Amino acid sequence: MAKKVLMKGNEAIAEAAIASGCLHFFGYPITPQTEISEYMAKRMPKVGGLCLQAESEVAAINMLMGAAATGSRAMTSSSSPGIALKSEGISYIAGCDLPCLIVNVQRGGPGLGGIQPSQSDYYQATRGVGHGDLRLIVLAPSSVQEMASLTAEAFDLADIYRMPAMLLADGALGQMMEPVDFEAFPKRETPEKTWATNGMHGKRAKNIVNSLYIDPNVLENTVRERYERYALLEENEVKYEEYMTDDADIVLVAFGITARICKSAITELREAGIKVGLLRPITLWPFPKKVLGELADKTKAFLSVEMSMGQMVDDVKLAVNGKKPVHFFGRTGGVIPSVEEVVSETKKLAETL
Amino acid sequence: MIFADSPKLNIVCGHYGSGKTNVAVNLALDLRKRDAGIRICAADLDIVNPYFRTADAAEILRKADVEPLIPEFANTNVDIPSLPPKMMGMMRGDYAGAVSILDVGGDDGAVVLGMYNMYIRQTGYDMYYVINMYRPLTANPEDVYLCMCDIEAVSGLKCTKIINNSSLGAETTADDIADSVEYAKECAERCGLPLVCHSYCPEYAPDTPDVFRKRGFADEPLFAIENVTKRLF
Numbered sequence: 345m346a347k348k349v350l351m352k353g354n355e356a357i358a359e360a361a362i363a364s365g366c367l368h369f370f371g372y373p374i375t376p377q378t379e380i381s382e383y384m385a386k387r388m389p390k391v392g393g394l395c396l397q398a399e400s401e402v403a404a405i406n407m408l409m410g411a412a413a414t415g416s417r418a419m420t421s422s423s424s425p426g427i428a429l430k431s432e433g434i435s436y437i438a439g440c441d442l443p444c445l446i447v448n449v450q451r452g453g454p455g456l457g458g459i460q461p462s463q464s465d466y467y468q469a470t471r472g473v474g475h476g477d478l479r480l481i482v483l484a485p486s487s488v489q490e491m492a493s494l495t496a497e498a499f500d501l502a503d504i505y506r507m508p509a510m511l512l513a514d515g516a517l518g519q520m521m522e523p524v525d526f527e528a529f530p531k532r533e534t535p536e537k538t539w540a541t542n543g544m545h546g547k548r549a550k551n552i553v554n555s556l557y558i559d560p561n562v563l564e565n566t567v568r569e570r571y572e573r574y575a576l577l578e579e580n581e582v583k584y585e586e587y588m589t590d591d592a593d594i595v596l597v598a599f600g601i602t603a604r605i606c607k608s609a610i611t612e613l614r615e616a617g618i619k620v621g622l623l624r625p626i627t628l629w630p631f632p633k634k635v636l637g638e639l640a641d642k643t644k645a646f647l648s649v650e651m652s653m654g655q656m657v658d659d660v661k662l663a664v665n666g667k668k669p670v671h672f673f674g675r676t677g678g679v680i681p682s683v684e685e686v687v688s689e690t691k692k693l694a695e696t697l
Numbered sequence: 698m699i700f701a702d703s704p705k706l707n708i709v710c711g712h713y714g715s716g717k718t719n720v721a722v723n724l725a726l727d728l729r730k731r732d733a734g735i736r737i738c739a740a741d742l743d744i745v746n747p748y749f750r751t752a753d754a755a756e757i758l759r760k761a762d763v764e765p766l767i768p769e770f771a772n773t774n775v776d777i778p779s780l781p782p783k784m785m786g787m788m789r790g791d792y793a794g795a796v797s798i799l800d801v802g803g804d805d806g807a808v809v810l811g812m813y814n815m816y817i818r819q820t821g822y823d824m825y826y827v828i829n830m831y832r833p834l835t836a837n838p839e840d841v842y843l844c845m846c847d848i849e850a851v852s853g854l855k856c857t858k859i860i861n862n863s864s865l866g867a868e869t870t871a872d873d874i875a876d877s878v879e880y881a882k883e884c885a886e887r888c889g890l891p892l893v894c895h896s897y898c899p900e901y902a903p904d905t906p907d908v909f910r911k912r913g914f915a916d917e918p919l920f921a922i923e924n925v926t927k928r929l930f
Contacts, residue, residue: 350831350865352714359833375747375776379713386834458774459747516929519748521714523831523865604930678774680929 351524353491353517354379357447358387360492361419363526364499366445367393368411368418370404372426375459376515377449380421401426405433405446412442412508413553415540417499421447423515424465425456427473434508435474439555441539441570443502445495446480447511449518452678460678461515463600464652469512470629470659477567479574481509481581482628484599488522493529494626501581503534505573512628514651516601516680574630583626584635588614592621594693595639597660598649599625602681606649609686618694628656633663640667644697649686650674698893698920699724699798701732704821705790706797708810708854711827712835712844713746713803716862720827720896721800722754723922725763728796736795738787740766744778745806753927764795780809788813790820801852804844810852817854825893826856828884830863830877838880838887845888859885860920861895867924869901871908878914894920 351359358380361369369388371381384395398404404420411418422430427448434446450465452458469482481501483494491513498509541551557563585603588610589595598606603624613620623639625632640646645668648657654672661670673689675681699707709721725739739758741751751758752771759765766784770777787797801807810817826848828841835841845856861884863877874897885892897905899921909917 348831348865348868349833349836350714350829351833355714355833383834452774459776460774461748515748519746520929521749521866523868601929608930683930 347527348523348525350521351488352379352519352521353488353513354449354519355383356488356491356524357421357495357511358383359526360495361445361499362387362391362393364417364496366417366419366499368416369393369395370398370407370411370418370420372398372401372404372422374423374426376451376461376518377421377423377447379518380447401429402433405430408444409433409437409440409442412437412444413440413540414542415537419445419447421449423449423451424453424462427465427468431474434480435476435478436555437508438474438478438480439476440553441506442508442553443506444508445498445502445511446508447513450512450514452676458678459515461601461680462651462676462678463514463602464655464676465512466628466650466652466655469510470631473510477571479507479629481505481507481577482512483509484512484626484628485517486600486603486624488517488520489524489528491517492524492526496529496531500532500534504532505577507573512600514600578630581627582630582632582634584632585624585626586635587622587624589621589623589639589643591619593619593644593697594647594690595643596620596622596647596649596690597625597636597656598622599628599656602649602651605681605683606686608683609690612683612687613690618691620690631659631663633659636660636663637665640664644668645693646670647690647693648672649681651680652676699728699796701735701796703796704823705795706788706799706817706820706822708799708801708822708824709827710801710807710824710848710852710856711803712829712832713806714832715803715827715829715835716864717803717827718749718751718754718800719922719925720825720860720862721751721798722758722925725758725798726761726923729761729763736792737763738766738792738795738797739763740784740787740797740799741768741771742780742784742799742809743802743806744809745802747776748772749926751800754925757925785813785816788816788820805847805851807848808851810854814853822854823858824854824856825858825860826888826890827860827862828881830880831865831873838883841884842887856888856890858893859888859890860893864898867901869898871897871902871905874902874905875908875912875914878917894918896920896922898922898924900924
């Protein structure tokens with residue numbers, strides 16, 4: 345492949361997964377992420393991998409569980425309503441401590457919603473993707489390059505912490521095209537999968553992958569051990585980007601495509617003499633609460649900008665902890681906020697300071 | 698390129714993401730620049746792509762007095778690949794004097810041409826095959842040829858010309874375009890089609906004509922196009 349290639353965000357995810365050693369893809373078509381399946385269908389046979397179009401999202405997530413249990417790098421992808429269907433399987437995967445990647449290229453909801461882009465699955469990804477005490481690693485790319493690099497990172501994190509990871513993108517990122525450099529991101533050391541159910545070969549005891557624990561105390565201890573790993577993640581793996589926050593009176597908080605829109609708005613606002621910066625969470629879980637708490641000591645107000653009715657704003661408020669006012673601006677239903685709208689909302693807020 | 702004496706129907710096809718929409722809209726705008734009187738239609742026949750499509754450029758087209766023909770559900774919240782009845786009229790050549798440019802969905806999205814195929818052949822057509830070296834699945838002449846075979850199989854039509862639209866989007870340099878000249882020639886030879894032009898976007902790579910001269914490509918035909926892709930930020 346040429347050093348730089350021009351790709352759709354969806355294709356970049358698929359190619360990065362293959363480049364990261366993913367050999368099993370299970371999917372079911374849904375706009376706006378179908379290019380992931382299409383690309384996998386073309387490329388997987390050429391690298392000795394498997395692309396399987398399942399009979400439903402539910403089937404796909406359970407196939408993913410089986411493949412992940414063997415220690416193979418495996419993934420599934422869908423869009424919002426499809427992820428809802430997968431949620432039971434995701435909980436089982438978390439309960440079995442299986443590393444794998446689940447991609448959500450979000451569209452409008454609730455219900456069938458629509459095919460236009462959205463970020464209204466923030467709660468679903470960071471709170472309610474499955475029943476039980478569980479967390480997912482949630483990474484939010486903001487460019488086609490990051491669709492690739494964070495796919496690779498998600499596989500590594502999943503292996504290191506032995507848990508499922510989710511790439512939370514949106515339809516705009518999935519469909520838009522930008523150049524990608526596949527040599528630009530580093531690979532991390534990952535542990536050997538001694539737990540994998542990949543055959544005893546007469547050399548070791550049985551490995552068991554399971555989420556059922558008959559004794560409640562054993563289940564509690566298992567969940568507690570899992571939460572110790574979650575705590576390590578919160579300590580070591582928080583990722584975010586700070587943009588012009590040093591002297592900012594207002595800090596916009598936005599992830600994914602919305603962060604790109606905010607950056608253009610900041611350029612305009614700075615030209616108009618308004619000091620605005622951006623905090624872009626890259627990991628939505630673990631959420632960058634420490635840096636937001638620190639920014640709360642320096643800035644005057646926050647504005648959470650989202651393609652939803654306001655979901656991440658809750659986490660911003662928890663992180664800011666009442667130190668400064670936290671405001672919200674969003675569009676939903678598949679409507680993408682424009683640069684002009686963000687500029688005008690920020691100006692209105694600036695006038696009140 | 699398209700001239701007033703071209704066939705009535707000028708189809709733009711290719712691998713998805715090769716820049717078909719940009720090329721189709723610019724072919725229409727270019728034709729308008731050269732011929733003020735002619736009736737020009739630009740039709741969005743994309744039944745596979747949910748967001749970025751000719752429908753986005755409807756205003757630009759109308760301003761240039763090009764008639765856009767847009768599917769009813771383009772850019773809505775549903776995946777309904779229905780096309781307006783006017784399309785059939787266009788395929789049958791009922792639009793007196795009109796030259797039409799047809800933007801077709803990527804790869805097997807060209808299946809949409811199948812149902813019009815008999816009329817398209819009667820009315821007369823050119824089919825422009827748009828290629829981009831920087832798209833990973835069409836990065837070499839063999840893959841370009843196989844993609845063309847797929848398009849021809851589902852559409853029941855033959856590609857007649859090649860346009861080299863090799864680009865890295867906003868990051869494209871003049872050298873990136875010049876680097877694709879040999880590729881484009883090899884693709885044209887593999888497909889057995891004439892290479893019509895190399896496109897470049899003056900907004901991103903204004904020095905393309907200079908670089909072509911310096912690198913010995915002075916005789917290669919260049920086509921300056923405007924980026925009409927919808928901008929979100």
